[in-house]
Amino acid sequence: MAETGTDPPLLSVEGLHSYYGRAHILSGVSLSVARGEVVVLLGRNGAGKTTTLKCIMGLVRPAEGRIRFQDEDIAGAAPYAVCRAGLAYVPEDRRIFTELTVMENLEVGRQKPRAGAPEWTPDRLFALFPNLAEMRNRLGGRMSGGEQQMLTIARSLMGNPSAILLDEPSEGLAPVIVEQMAQTVRELKAEGLTVILSEQNLHFANHVSDRAYIIEKGQIRYEGTMAALAADEDVRAAYLTV
Amino acid sequence: MGFYFTQFLTGLASASSLFLVAAGLSIIFGVTRIVNLAHGSFYMLGAYIAYSIVTSIDVGPVGFWLAVLAAAVAVGLIGVAVEMLLLRRIYHAPEMFQLLATFGVVLVVQDAALAIWGPADKLGPRAPGLDGAVRIFGELVPQYDLAMIVLGPLVLGAIWLLFHKTRWGTLVRAATQDRQMLGALGANQKVLFTSVFFAGAALAGLGGAAQVPREAVSLFTDLNIIAEAFVIVVVGGMGSILGAFLAAVLISELNAFGILIFPQITLVLMFLVMAVILVVRPWGLLGRPEFIARGPGEMPEAPYRPADGRLKLLGLAALLLLVAVPLAGDDFLMVLMVDVLLLALFATSLHFIMGPGGMVSFGHAAYFGLGAYGAAMLTKLLDTPMELAVAGGIAAAAAGAVVFGWFCVRLSGVYFAMLTLAFAQIGWSVVFQWGDVTGGDDGILNVWPAAWASSRIVFYYLTLALCTGAILFMRHLLYAPFGYGLRAGRDSPLRAEAIGIDVRMRQWHGFILAGAMSGLAGSLYAFSKGSVFPDIMAIPQSIDGLMMVLLGGVKTLSGPYVGAAAFHLLEDQISRLEFWRAILGVTILFLVIVFPQGLVGFLRQRLSRDEAAP
Known part of the structure; x- marks a missing residue:
C-alpha cells in the first residue's frame, strides 16, 4: 500500500457498516491513513463520504467495524472523547455558532496542548487566516460563507489535533476562496497535521492530496496515489463523472 | 400618586x-x-x-x-x-x-x-x-x-x-x-x-x-409557578435571559395593577397578554426565530399501515369484550369502563393532532372541559334535552378550538405547546373565577342523562357506540387524503406547501376536529358523573391526556386507547392509597425509562423482532 516505512497508520478503519433506518449507507468501508498524509475520499453525492467521516468522529454510531486512531480504539466513542484523542472535525455545513463572536467560537474549540501535535493559539490562527484577525468581535452569523469556512477550520484547530477531518471544504465557495482553501490545506500539511478530506471536486483534490480513495454505494472502489488516479481515465469515468 | x-x-x-x-x-x-x-x-x-x-x-x-x-x-x-x-x-x-x-x-x-x-x-x-x-x-x-x-x-x-x-x-x-x-x-x-x-x-x-x-x-405552589414561568419564558423569548426579566416585570406589573381594576380576572389578563404578544412577535419579546437545535438525528416516523387481519381480529375481540361488559352485572365495572371509553376518546383526539399532526398540545383538557361545561350549562340554565346538550357541548368545544386553534397553529414546537397550555389556563381560570355562571369551585351539580338513557346499561352502550364511532371516524380520516395531508405537513411543511397543501389551514381543521371530539368526550363525561368541576380542564388533566398517549405510544394508532385504559386502571387502583401521587410518579418514571417507545410501540417491536420482518 501507499504508506511509507513501517510505522503503523495514524488512522485505520476496517469493515465499517452503517445504517440509516433500513437503508444500508456504509457496507464495509476500510481505509488507512499514515501520519502526515493528506488523503481524499472522493465520490458522488450520497456515496457515503459524510457518513464515513461522521462514523470516525463518533457522530454516527457504526453498526459494525473497527476504527483505530493512534493505537486507541475509538469506534463508538462519544464525539468529545474522539476530539480529545486528537481528531478534529470540520462539517460540510460549517456549523458556526452564529450568536458567538469569532473569539468566542475559537474559545469553544480550545483544548489542552497535545504532545506530538502542533499547538495553536488565536494569534497563530490569525496569522494563518488574516481575514479573521480583522473581525475578532464579529458575530459568527454576520460572516460570509468563505469567512465562516475559515473560522470553522480555525475553531477545530484550537483543539490542537494531530489529524483533521474536512468534509467537502470547497463546497459552495467562490473560486478565489477555493484557492485559499487549497493553500490552507497545504499549510496544515506543512505543520505536520494529517488531513482526511472528502470531496466531489477532483480538481481541488488534485491540488492538495497525496492519495485518494473512491467510495461508491458505501464501498471503497479504488485506492491509489493522485498521480495514478490522474492516469486512470476509466476509474474516473466510472465513479466520478456525473 | x-x-x-x-x-x-x-x-x-x-x-x-x-x-x-x-x-x-x-x-x-x-x-x-x-x-x-x-x-x-x-x-x-x-x-x-x-x-x-x-x-x-x-x-x-x-x-x-x-x-x-x-x-x-x-x-x-x-x-x-x-x-x-x-x-x-x-x-x-x-x-x-x-x-x-x-x-x-x-x-x-x-x-x-x-x-x-x-x-x-x-x-x-x-x-x-x-x-x-x-x-x-x-x-x-x-x-x-x-x-x-x-x-x-x-x-x-x-x-x-x-x-x-x-x-x-x-x-x-x-x-x-x-x-x-x-x-x-x-x-x-x-x-x-x-x-x-x-x-x-x-x-x-x-x-x-x-x-x-x-x-x-x-402544595399548590409548584403548578401555579410553572404556569407563570412558562408565560414569562414565552413572552420574553425562549433562551433570552433579559427577555425573561422584562417579561417578569411586565407580567408582575400587570398583576399589580390588574388586581385594582379587575380583581377577578388577573389570570385571564396575564394569558391574554401572552396570546397577543405571541401573535405579534411569535418568538417573544427578545427571542429569535426558533432554529432547529441539532441533536441526535431523529428517525423519520414510519408510515401508518392499514390494520392487518390479526389486528382487525384483535380489535373485534376487544369490541366484543366491551359489548359483553354489562353481562358481568357489576355496576362499578360499568362505571369504570365508561370512564375508560371517554378517556380513550379524549386521548385519541389528542393523539390525532399530536401524532399525525405533529402538534403537541399541553392544553387539550380545555376542549374536554368546554364540552363538559357546555353540556352542563345548557342542561342547568336552559333545561336543554340531553341530546341537544351533547351537541351543544361539542359545538362549544369546537368553537373554542376555532378561536384558540387559529392562534396556536401559527406557532410550532415548544411555542405551540406553551400557547395551548396558556389557552387552557385561560379557560380554567374563567370557569374557576366566574362563579355566578359556572359555579366556580363548587362546579355544576345534578346534570343527569335523559330518562331513556338513565339506566346504567343504556348509558354504557350509548357511550360505547359514540366513542367507538368517533374513534373509528378519526382513524378513517387518517387513511383519507385529509390525514395524508396532515402527516405531510408534519414531516415536511415546505414540501407539503409546494404540492398545494395549505398546511396551516389543514392543521387548524385538524385542531378543530380534535377539539370537537374531545368535547364529545367531555359532554358525555358530564352526564356520566352528573356534575362538572373546574379540575377537568386544569393542567393536570391535560397532562393526564399526554400521559395516556405517550403510555400507548405516540407513533401508533391504537396506542391512545391502550394508554387510556392502562392509565385509568392504574390511577383507579393507586388513587386509593395515601401517597398515590408519588406512586404514580415513580410508575411514570419507571415506564418512561423501560418503555420509551410506549406500550404498543414496545409490543410491536417485540412482535416484529420475534418474526422475521416481512
Whole structure:
C-alpha cells in the first residue's frame, strides 16, 4: 500500500457498516491513513463520504467495524472523547455558532496542548487566516460563507489535533476562496497535521492530496496515489463523472 | 400618586422571584432542550427548605441570606440528582417523554413535600434586619420588597457576567445553538448538562427561598409557578435571559395593577397578554426565530399501515369484550369502563393532532372541559334535552378550538405547546373565577342523562357506540387524503406547501376536529358523573391526556386507547392509597425509562423482532 516505512497508520478503519433506518449507507468501508498524509475520499453525492467521516468522529454510531486512531480504539466513542484523542472535525455545513463572536467560537474549540501535535493559539490562527484577525468581535452569523469556512477550520484547530477531518471544504465557495482553501490545506500539511478530506471536486483534490480513495454505494472502489488516479481515465469515468 | 407608586414597587418585587424561576427554566431548556415541568417543584422545594432553616435556627440578618443561599444550593443538588438519575437516561427519547418524566418528578416532589412539611400553608417570619417599612411618597413600603427589587437585577447581572465572561458560559451559549457540534469540539456534554441543571434548579430554589417572608408556600405552589414561568419564558423569548426579566416585570406589573381594576380576572389578563404578544412577535419579546437545535438525528416516523387481519381480529375481540361488559352485572365495572371509553376518546383526539399532526398540545383538557361545561350549562340554565346538550357541548368545544386553534397553529414546537397550555389556563381560570355562571369551585351539580338513557346499561352502550364511532371516524380520516395531508405537513411543511397543501389551514381543521371530539368526550363525561368541576380542564388533566398517549405510544394508532385504559386502571387502583401521587410518579418514571417507545410501540417491536420482518 501507499504508506511509507513501517510505522503503523495514524488512522485505520476496517469493515465499517452503517445504517440509516433500513437503508444500508456504509457496507464495509476500510481505509488507512499514515501520519502526515493528506488523503481524499472522493465520490458522488450520497456515496457515503459524510457518513464515513461522521462514523470516525463518533457522530454516527457504526453498526459494525473497527476504527483505530493512534493505537486507541475509538469506534463508538462519544464525539468529545474522539476530539480529545486528537481528531478534529470540520462539517460540510460549517456549523458556526452564529450568536458567538469569532473569539468566542475559537474559545469553544480550545483544548489542552497535545504532545506530538502542533499547538495553536488565536494569534497563530490569525496569522494563518488574516481575514479573521480583522473581525475578532464579529458575530459568527454576520460572516460570509468563505469567512465562516475559515473560522470553522480555525475553531477545530484550537483543539490542537494531530489529524483533521474536512468534509467537502470547497463546497459552495467562490473560486478565489477555493484557492485559499487549497493553500490552507497545504499549510496544515506543512505543520505536520494529517488531513482526511472528502470531496466531489477532483480538481481541488488534485491540488492538495497525496492519495485518494473512491467510495461508491458505501464501498471503497479504488485506492491509489493522485498521480495514478490522474492516469486512470476509466476509474474516473466510472465513479466520478456525473 | 403615592399609592400607585407603591403598587408599582410591589409589582417589581414580585417580578424578581418569577424572573429567577423563568431564567432557570430558560437556561435548562436552552441547553438540554428539556421543558422541565418540575421547575415549579424546585421553586417550591426552595421555599420549604428555606422556611425550615429560618424557623429552626435563630438567624440574624446575615444568617437569613445565608439560609436563602443554602436552600438554593440544596435545590441545585436535588436538580443534579434528578438530572443524573433520570434525565440522563432519556436525553435521546422523544421530547414528550422527557416532559412526562419531569411530570413524574412533580408528583413525587408533591408527596414528598406533603410528607415532610404537611398540608398546611407555611408563611415564614419576616426577614431579620428587613422587617420594617419605609415611607415613600407618604405610603409604607416593606423594606423586604425593596431588597427583592434589588435582587432581580443583581442576579440578571450575575448571569450576564457568567455567560459572557467565563468559558462555562461560552460553552452554554454554544450548546444552546448546536450541542452536537459542541461535542465534536471536545466538550463533555454530560458535565455541561449536569452543571446547567444545577444552575437552573438553584435559580428556581433561590426564587422560592427569597419569597418565604413575602408569600406563604403551599402544595399548590409548584403548578401555579410553572404556569407563570412558562408565560414569562414565552413572552420574553425562549433562551433570552433579559427577555425573561422584562417579561417578569411586565407580567408582575400587570398583576399589580390588574388586581385594582379587575380583581377577578388577573389570570385571564396575564394569558391574554401572552396570546397577543405571541401573535405579534411569535418568538417573544427578545427571542429569535426558533432554529432547529441539532441533536441526535431523529428517525423519520414510519408510515401508518392499514390494520392487518390479526389486528382487525384483535380489535373485534376487544369490541366484543366491551359489548359483553354489562353481562358481568357489576355496576362499578360499568362505571369504570365508561370512564375508560371517554378517556380513550379524549386521548385519541389528542393523539390525532399530536401524532399525525405533529402538534403537541399541553392544553387539550380545555376542549374536554368546554364540552363538559357546555353540556352542563345548557342542561342547568336552559333545561336543554340531553341530546341537544351533547351537541351543544361539542359545538362549544369546537368553537373554542376555532378561536384558540387559529392562534396556536401559527406557532410550532415548544411555542405551540406553551400557547395551548396558556389557552387552557385561560379557560380554567374563567370557569374557576366566574362563579355566578359556572359555579366556580363548587362546579355544576345534578346534570343527569335523559330518562331513556338513565339506566346504567343504556348509558354504557350509548357511550360505547359514540366513542367507538368517533374513534373509528378519526382513524378513517387518517387513511383519507385529509390525514395524508396532515402527516405531510408534519414531516415536511415546505414540501407539503409546494404540492398545494395549505398546511396551516389543514392543521387548524385538524385542531378543530380534535377539539370537537374531545368535547364529545367531555359532554358525555358530564352526564356520566352528573356534575362538572373546574379540575377537568386544569393542567393536570391535560397532562393526564399526554400521559395516556405517550403510555400507548405516540407513533401508533391504537396506542391512545391502550394508554387510556392502562392509565385509568392504574390511577383507579393507586388513587386509593395515601401517597398515590408519588406512586404514580415513580410508575411514570419507571415506564418512561423501560418503555420509551410506549406500550404498543414496545409490543410491536417485540412482535416484529420475534418474526422475521416481512
